Amino acid sequence: MPNTPISVFVITLNEEQHLEKMLKSVQCFDEIVLVDSGSSDKTLEIAKRYGAKIHHQDWLGFAKQKSYAMSLCQNQWVFNLDADESISAEHAALIQQSVDAQEADAFRIYFEDIFWGESMSPSSAKRSIVRIYKKDKIAFPTDRLVHENVRLIDGAKLSSIPGRVIHYGYHSSDILMTKQNKYSSLKAQEKFNNGKRPSWLKLLLIFPLMFIKAYFLRKMFLSGRRGLVHATIDAMYGFLKEAKLHELHYRTRSKKQQD
Numbered sequence: 001m002p003n004t005p006i007s008v009f010v011i012t013l014n015e016e017q018h019l020e021k022m023l024k025s026v027q028c029f030d031e032i033v034l035v036d037s038g039s040s041d042k043t044l045e046i047a048k049r050y051g052a053k054i055h056h057q058d059w060l061g062f063a064k065q066k067s068y069a070m071s072l073c074q075n076q077w078v079f080n081l082d083a084d085e086s087i088s089a090e091h092a093a094l095i096q097q098s099v100d101a102q103e104a105d106a107f108r109i110y111f112e113d114i115f116w117g118e119s120m121s122p123s124s125a126k127r128s129i130v131r132i133y134k135k136d137k138i139a140f141p142t143d144r145l146v147h148e149n150v151r152l153i154d155g156a157k158l159s160s161i162p163g164r165v166i167h168y169g170y171h172s173s174d175i176l177m178t179k180q181n182k183y184s185s186l187k188a189q190e191k192f193n194n195g196k197r198p199s200w201l202k203l204l205l206i207f208p209l210m211f212i213k214a215y216f217l218r219k220m221f222l223s224g225r226r227g228l229v230h231a232t233i234d235a236m237y238g239f240l241k242e243a244k245l246h247e248l249h250y251r252t253r254s255k256k257q258q259d
Contacts, residue, residue, distance in 0.1 A: 004099045005030035006132075007073035008081060010052075011065045015083035016042040018168045023050035025086040028096070029079065035069040043083075063148035067140040079132045084169035085111075091163035095132060104159035106133035106152055112164040114171050115230055121222035126164065143194075146186035173229055180237035188244035198246040206242050211235035 008026045012019065012034055023046065026032060034052040036044060037059040047054050057068055070078055077099050081087075087095070098107055111127045112119050130138070130150055137156040140148055152158060170176040214220050214234040220227035 003030075003096055004077055004102070005075040006077045006079055006096065006099055007031040007033060007075040008079045009033040009035070009066070009069040009073055010081055010083055011062075011069055012036045012039060012043050012047070012083050013059070014039045014041045014043060016046060018084040018086070019043055019046050020050070021086040021168075022081055022083055023047065023052060025088070025092065026079070026081065027051075028089075028092050030075060031073065033069055033072050035065065035072070037065065061142075062146055063140040063142045063144050066148055067142060070135060070140075073135065076134050076136070077132070078135055081131070081165070082167075082169065085165050085167050087165055088163070091161075091165070094161055094163050098159070098161050099132065103157075105137040105156040106130050106150075106158050108158065108160040110160075110162075110164045111167045113167050113230075115176070115223075116173075116226050117171065118226070120227065120230070121219065123222050124220055124227070125218035128160070130158065131165075132161070143190075145190040146183050170230075173233065176230070176233050177236070180233055181240060184237050184240035185244055187241045188248060191241075191245050192248040196245065198242060198249055203239075203242045203246060207235045207239040210238035 006029045008029050008031065010022065010032070013036065016039075023032065027050065032050070032052040033055070034047045035055045035057050036047075037057060044054060053072070055069075055072055057065065059065060060068065066080060070080070079095065095107075095109075098104075108128045108130050109132060111129070113127070130152070133150065133156075137153050138150040139153060140150055170179070211231055211234075215227065215231035218231075220231045223230070
């Protein structure tokens with residue numbers, strides 16, 4: 001019985017650092033669709049080398065950009081990877097076997113974040129995201145500005161696949177903090193757009209609560225000083241989301257008073 005064809009799709013902008021690892025790791029799948037929003041480095045050169053179907057689309061936002069990329073895939077089953085992620089040959093085989101079994105409509109996969117050049121402790125909690133699915137069984141939350149995890153359509157059956165996607169996008173303190181700062185701005189703006197009111201209590205408690213969750217409950221303490229730094233930056237992300245929401249409301253109120 002032939003393998004069920006799977007399309008891999010990825011969105012890019014100046015991703016030459018890790019893209020080759022990602023593309024090399026998914027050569028076993030039927031199709032690779034890459035949607036670029038204006039790279040000026042070697043991203044497109046690398047993509048051509050590995051047979052990706054390249055399309056250009058000016059930036060629409062994370063969810064809309066990924067939704068557009070998915071729409072270009074010719075197969076019903078799709079697998080979304082980011083350019084700074086890759087999988088092993090064994091993991092790719094497990095993915096193909098799981099899809100071939102046709103026992104679910106979507107699959108959750110787990111991630112191993114590389115930080116300071118190494119994986120976190122194998123005993124710490126690992127992120128998981130629904131990234132493999134039938135196109136007609138999910139929807140992208142196009143109202144979100146960030147964290148564009150798909151929503152399952154009613155009745156879709158979800159399962160999970162063992163193994164871990166290797167993620168290089170948080171590999172240094174500087175990069176992790178820069179991304180969390182960017183994401184917190186987008187999330188605060190999204191909440192503001194949706195009429196979310198800021199909370200003094202949350203502003204006060206969000207940092208220690210998120211630190212406790214990351215450092216102790218997710219067991220980042222098992223990674224030594226790397227875990228302490230990672231948990232602190234994760235907690236700072238939570239604090240910045242709330243702080244920036246407060247700032248947006250404060251500036252809006254001040255402007256109305258001046259007018």
